[in-house]
Amino acid sequence: MTAATKIEAILYLKGQPLSIGEIAECAACDRTTIEEGIIELIDEYARRNSALEVVETPKGYCLQLRSDFQELVQTLIPVELGVGALRTLAAIALNTPIRQSDLINIRGSGAYQQVQELVEQGFVRKRRTSESRSYSLQVTPKFHQYFQIEQLPQPFANNSQQKQLELELEPVAEGV
Numbered sequence: 001m002t003a004a005t006k007i008e009a010i011l012y013l014k015g016q017p018l019s020i021g022e023i024a025e026c027a028a029c030d031r032t033t034i035e036e037g038i039i040e041l042i043d044e045y046a047r048r049n050s051a052l053e054v055v056e057t058p059k060g061y062c063l064q065l066r067s068d069f070q071e072l073v074q075t076l077i078p079v080e081l082g083v084g085a086l087r088t089l090a091a092i093a094l095n096t097p098i099r100q101s102d103l104i105n106i107r108g109s110g111a112y113q114q115v116q117e118l119v120e121q122g123f124v125r126k127r128r129t130s131e132s133r134s135y136s137l138q139v140t141p142k143f144h145q146y147f148q149i150e151q152l153p154q155p156f157a158n159n160s161q162q163k164q165l166e167l168e169l170e171p172v173a174e175g176v
Contacts, residue, residue, distance in 0.1 A: 003037030017060035088114040101134040
């Protein structure tokens with residue numbers, strides 16, 4: 001078994017981006033061997049004109065379906081989410097992580113059922129936090145893969161806390 005085939009198996013089985021170090025640890029090889037194996041693997045997939053490709057992302061290397069086949073994925077594996085569930089998913093994605101109680105304040109009590117549906121479909125992870133009685137909600141890697149979003153915009157910096165803009169009004173001198 002070559003280093004390239006071992007790397008291919010690791011990337012396939014892990015199903016998420018892995019750094020050179022993580023791949024080296026899984027393969028029990030040194031970093032140089034892994035780097036050479038990844039180059040070989042990328043070249044092999046390019047020459048084969050395969051439906052799969054090895055790509056480098058900000059989080060590492062991954063084996064994925066080429067973007068040319070995304071329409072096929074949408075056709076064969078459609079996700080049936082209603083408008084309400086999609087809006088709830090968007091609220092979670094833009095505010096991730098978000099407490100379920102905060103989400104309910106934003107989306108209303110119907111979000112409880114929508115969150116359950118999103119958890120069942122694998123788009124949202126729900127965890128109990130120690131500092132609150134409410135669950136913490138965040139999007140999963142499946143969300144990023146399905147919607148082809150590597151990084152979400154952070155609309156509110158500073159731990160997702162919304163800051164209000166304050167306008168300073170200068171007194172206007174009379175008679176000017």
